[in-house]
Amino acid sequence: MNLRPSLASTAFARRDASDKLRGRTCFTVDQAYQGHLQAYLLRADVASGEILRLNVSAARQMPGVRAIVTAADAPYQFGIGVADQRLFATGRVRYKGEPLVAIAADTLEQAKAAAGAVEIDIRPLPAVIDMAAALTEGAPLVHPDWDGHEVVLEARGARRGGNLAWESLVRRGDVDAAFARPDVTIVESSFAVGRQIHMQLEPRSAIASYIDGRLHLVASTQAPWTVKNVTARALGLPASRVRVTAPAVGGGFGAKYGCTIEPYAAALAMACGKSVAIVPSRAEEMLSCPCRENADIQIRSAVTADGHIVGREAVVLMDCGAYGGEQIYLTTMTAHTLGSAYRLGSVRLVSRAVYTNTAPNGAFRACNGVYNIFALESHTDEICQAIGMDSFEFRRRNVLGDGDLGSTGQVFQGDVLGPMLDKMALLRAKDDSPLSGKSSADARHEGWLRGRATTVGTWFVFVGPSAATVNLNPDGSATLVTAGVEIGQGTMMQSLPQIVAAELGIAPAEVVVHQADTDAVGFDVGVGGGRTTVSLGAAAVAACAEIRQKVTDLASRLMQVPSSKLILTQGRVERQGHPGSGMTLASLAQEALQITGPISGNGSFTRPGVAALEGCTSGHFLEAVDIPVFAVHDCEVAVDPATGHVEVLRYHVVQDVGYALNPSAIEGQIQGGVVQGLGYALHEEVTFTSDGAICQNGFGSYRVPLAQDVIPVVIELHEGAPSIGPWGTKGAGEVPILNVGATIACAVSQAAGLRVQQLPLTPPHVLAILQGRKLPLPPDHVQAWPARPGFIPHTTKSAKVADNLKGKDRS
Amino acid sequence: MRGKLHINGEWHSFHADPATPLHRVLREQIGLTGAKDVCGEGFCGACLVEVEGEPVAACLLPVALAECTQIVTIEGLYHDPVGRRVMAALEAEDAVQCGMCFPGMVMTLTHLLKTDPTTDREKVKHALVGNICRCTGYERIVSTACRAAKAMAEADVREETA
Ligand code: FES
Ligand code: FES
Numbered sequence: 008m009n010l011r012p013s014l015a016s017t018a019f020a021r022r023d024a025s026d027k028l029r030g031r032t033c034f035t036v037d038q039a040y041q042g043h044l045q046a047y048l049l050r051a052d053v054a055s056g057e058i059l060r061l062n063v064s065a066a067r068q069m070p071g072v073r074a075i076v077t078a079a080d081a082p083y084q085f086g087i088g089v090a091d092q093r094l095f096a097t098g099r100v101r102y103k104g105e106p107l108v109a110i111a112a113d114t115l116e117q118a119k120a121a122a123g124a125v126e127i128d129i130r131p132l133p134a135v136i137d138m139a140a141a142l143t144e145g146a147p148l149v150h151p152d153w154d155g156h157e158v159v160l161e162a163r164g165a166r167r168g169g170n171l172a173w174e175s176l177v178r179r180g181d182v183d184a185a186f187a188r189p190d191v192t193i194v195e196s197s198f199a200v201g202r203q204i205h206m207q208l209e210p211r212s213a214i215a216s217y218i219d220g221r222l223h224l225v226a227s228t229q230a231p232w233t234v235k236n237v238t239a240r241a242l243g244l245p246a247s248r249v250r251v252t253a254p255a256v257g258g259g260f261g262a263k264y265g266c267t268i269e270p271y272a273a274a275l276a277m278a279c280g281k282s283v284a285i286v287p288s289r290a291e292e293m294l295s296c297p298c299r300e301n302a303d304i305q306i307r308s309a310v311t312a313d314g315h316i317v318g319r320e321a322v323v324l325m326d327c328g329a330y331g332g333e334q335i336y337l338t339t340m341t342a343h344t345l346g347s348a349y350r351l352g353s354v355r356l357v358s359r360a361v362y363t364n365t366a367p368n369g370a371f372r373a374c375n376g377v378y379n380i381f382a383l384e385s386h387t388d389e390i391c392q393a394i395g396m397d398s399f400e401f402r403r404r405n406v407l408g409d410g411d412l413g414s415t416g417q418v419f420q421g422d423v424l425g426p427m428l429d430k431m432a433l434l435r436a437k438d439d440s441p442l443s444g445k446s447s448a449d450a451r452h453e454g455w456l457r458g459r460a461t462t463v464g465t466w467f468v469f470v471g472p473s474a475a476t477v478n479l480n481p482d483g484s485a486t487l488v489t490a491g492v493e494i495g496q497g498t499m500m501q502s503l504p505q506i507v508a509a510e511l512g513i514a515p516a517e518v519v520v521h522q523a524d525t526d527a528v529g530f531d532v533g534v535g536g537g538r539t540t541v542s543l544g545a546a547a548v549a550a551c552a553e554i555r556q557k558v559t560d561l562a563s564r565l566m567q568v569p570s571s572k573l574i575l576t577q578g579r580v581e582r583q584g585h586p587g588s589g590m591t592l593a594s595l596a597q598e599a600l601q602i603t604g605p606i607s608g609n610g611s612f613t614r615p616g617v618a619a620l621e622g623c624t625s626g627h628f629l630e631a632v633d634i635p636v637f638a639v640h641d642c643e644v645a646v647d648p649a650t651g652h653v654e655v656l657r658y659h660v661v662q663d664v665g666y667a668l669n670p671s672a673i674e675g676q677i678q679g680g681v682v683q684g685l686g687y688a689l690h691e692e693v694t695f696t697s698d699g700a701i702c703q704n705g706f707g708s709y710r711v712p713l714a715q716d717v718i719p720v721v722i723e724l725h726e727g728a729p730s731i732g733p734w735g736t737k738g739a740g741e742v743p744i745l746n747v748g749a750t751i752a753c754a755v756s757q758a759a760g761l762r763v764q765q766l767p768l769t770p771p772h773v774l775a776i777l778q779g780r781k782l783p784l785p786p787d788h789v790q791a792w793p794a795r796p797g798f799i800p801h802t803t804k805s806a807k808v809a810d811n812l813k814g815k816d817r818s
Numbered sequence: 819m820r821g822k823l824h825i826n827g828e829w830h831s832f833h834a835d836p837a838t839p840l841h842r843v844l845r846e847q848i849g850l851t852g853a854k855d856v857c858g859e860g861f862c863g864a865c866l867v868e869v870e871g872e873p874v875a876a877c878l879l880p881v882a883l884a885e886c887t888q889i890v891t892i893e894g895l896y897h898d899p900v901g902r903r904v905m906a907a908l909e910a911e912d913a914v915q916c917g918m919c920f921p922g923m924v925m926t927l928t929h930l931l932k933t934d935p936t937t938d939r940e941k942v943k944h945a946l947v948g949n950i951c952r953c954t955g956y957e958r959i960v961s962t963a964c965r966a967a968k969a970m971a972e973a974d975v976r977e978e979t980a
């Protein structure tokens with residue numbers, strides 16, 4: 008069954024490259040002008056307000072206008088954890104940029120002109136722009152009606168109330184006793200990070216048509232089934248009446264993991280019966296970007312002189328913006344990022360999603376992990392300093408190994424991080440020569456401060472349900488039908504055809520990959536969490552097993568050979584040990600048409616589930632991780648003391664990949680992911696206007712890495728760690744960004760000999776650190792230890808909370 | 819205004835406000851969607867086209883000024899031997915991910931190979947200052963350019979010595 012070593016062709020090139028290079032690939036945005044109406048969203052201009060009047064009758068009379076929809080047309084509530092959102096601001100505006108009206112016209116200019124004719128009267132209300140303001144006693148509530156929102160994902164012991172959208176808790180062991188021990192050093196740290204914008208080159212976009220009572224959305228999405236289900240819910244339709252297909256997607260990184268703009272096009276198409284395209288401008292895309300959330304992290308540890316972490320506690324505040332969205336779910340991840348990587352005697356983690364009057368945040372590559380690893384690893388270095396232990400040695404002693412308990416009591420399998428650290432030490436030693444070819448650069452760094460750091464991080468593959476259908480065609484080729492989307496990561500172009508090909512004994516080029524279509528195949532969670540190769544791959548393997556069974560059964564009848572003696576190889580079904588015997592798959596598939604009917608197989612996969620310790624979590628959606636993924640990063644930086652400019656001189660990655668199905672593709676993901684992390688660590692900065700709108704509105708004001716900012720990452724793939732993925736694979740696309748902020752911050756801190764508590768490390772920020780002008784941390788950083796789980800800022804509501812959620816409160 | 823554009827060796831007519839950026843006319847009226855609309859402000863290079871042999875950000879070029887010029891889009895660059903060489907090299911290097919930036923990357927690299935072929939990575943990076951890629955982290959694109967320059971130089975030498 009395990010065919011991988013001989014048959015998987017690990018250098019299989021991507022089939023979409025040529026058309027992408029020639030400009031022939033038709034992304035959703037490239038189809039938007041093929042005879043469709045154009046949609047425009049009129050957005051609110053205040054952070055918080057009461058809608059007194061909204062009149063679209065004049066707008067309807069404007070030239071070219073074909074449809075207008077408003078809150079009255081879409082009153083239904085939806086959301087990931089809590090159904091707190093509607094398509095349009097209804098009665099109340101909760102963030103600047105919130106959609107009020109959607110207009111479809113013959114041209115975008117006409118739609119915009121019509122937006123100007125909408126009569127609106129909004130009475131401004133007090134707003135909370137940041138988490139500190141939102142959590143102040145008596146703060147204005149973003150959702151005064153929070154109590155009435157339906158909780159979609161129940162999780163026992165969850166707490167919510169007022170501007171606290173969700174609180175989850177991890178508790179294992181006696182933390183208070185650990186901190187009270189006489190023999191420990193207590194180290195406390197706090198951190199704050201801003202948002203990150205995906206800046207994928209293709210904006211979120213969709214084209215909707217309404218035919219025979221069904222909606223069809225062509226969407227630039229990572230998750231067709233999410234778009235289908237959320238669109239249906241937002242418009243009050245049965246999900247069966249929505250079909251979603253996804254052509255090539257021009258980058259996502261999480262921006263297209265949720266359903267955001269698709270329902271507007273759908274509502275407009277239903278209203279006028281014509282097809283409607285929605286393609287936001289870059290500025291609109293950024294104004295409403297489902298960013299990586301800003302977060303504040305406080306962490307403290309009780310550590311013995313010989314470096315054992317006997318107690319750890321942390322409070323993580325995550326800004327969800329005006330609606331709970333992803334962040335409610337992401338509170339869970341803190342257990343598996345901040346709470347992971349190290350052996351902990353006892354642990355207590357409080358993770359809170361907080362409403363503010365800002366654009367709702369969303370998912371971004373290694374959600375929650377990137378800043379929590381920054382906090383964890385910076386804190387680790389502070390511990391090492393406090394107890395006087397070498398930071399590499401401390402990590403080598405304390406990282407999770409075989410049989411160790413994670414924060415939720417999950418038992419980790421295999422020694423992975425330790426050997427990876429050893430590999431990194433070797434890699435460093437090999438590459439410690441003076442920087443090759445950089446001698447001129449070296450002269451330039453005369454007088455600069457040098458720093459170096461090695462960090463560890465834990466992430467996981469977000470497994471979860473997937474379905475796949477494989478058809479064995481009469482010409483001996485196979486067609487793979489899934490809801491997987493090619494967003495640039497290469498999975499649909501490389502790993503999946505490789506897997507199917509190897510399982511059926513044909514060439515990868517003989518595997519046709521059907522474009523994602525929710526009408527053609529069963530449910531899938533979507534491309535995210537590094538799950539595609541694992542979940543879709545496992546479903547495809549199961550589908551292929553069914554085909555193999557059918558093929559060998561039939562061949563056994565035709566060839567008079569027991570099916571157990573038959574194998575599928577090189578496009579043939581033949582007797583084991585008799586190459587060239589038997590028949591081609593093509594002729595068998597043709598014979599099958601008359602005897603059994605066409606041969607196909609269906610496969611499905613879902614997380615098998617791993618046990619956590621009973622009673623360790625409250626308000627959690629994922630108590631243990633099925634496939635942990637580990638990463639070790641190392642970098643060297645030079646810091647210009649005069650300007651605060653940070654230059655990255657070397658960057659090394661040792662990444663746990665399970666089994667490297669396609670090393671070239673994985674290394675491409677690592678280089679790209681590290682560079683995205685460098686942007687986050689060094690210069691991608693989101694700031695807010697006083698009324699809560701994101702200031703950055705283009706590539707000019709939001710600084711993503713350019714070619715001259717980057718260096719080649721030295722990569723070593725660590726194979727052999729346990730994984731339930733097909734052939735032992737793990738997701739490789741998400742984790743490369745995980746430790747970058749941490750590694751850069753630790754290296755800069757080492758160079759400066761000073762604490763680094765915030766990202767990004769822009770030159771003014773670094774200069775402030777060097778000059779001892781500490782940037783103020785947000786005032787909610789005043790943390791009274793021990794962390795008080797269940798602290799609800801709006802105390803009058805807290806009693807109701809527990810009743811509202813039937814779950815047992817365990818704190 | 820109504821006007822005509824000479825693109826990839828053919829005439830195409832359009833009807834647009836004279837100030838409409840060229841890339842919108844290409845994409846919305848002529849059906850040439852290889853030049854992408856990503857920033858619309860001249861920062862990202864995804865909309866690059868060749869005008870009179872020079873790569874130009876089409877999003878900054880009013881269509882009226884593009885009349886009577888020789889325009890080559892990425893679709894046409896496939897018929898340019900250097901352009902095709904760049905495309906083949908990028909494919910061989912497994913450099914492509916989502917692909918949105920690559921039409922512009924190919925434009926820049928083709929021009930670089932024609933005007934100043936170099937195997938100096940820093941020089942290639944300098945040439946790519948106006949091309950943003952959010953997926954790949956650039957290094958493979960840079961390696962490809964250097965390798966293509968080297969291969970071209972070797973081919974030239976072979977031709978000369980032949
Ligand atoms: S779209 Fe023209 S440079 Fe970005
Ligand atoms: S490959 Fe996606 S932007 Fe370059």
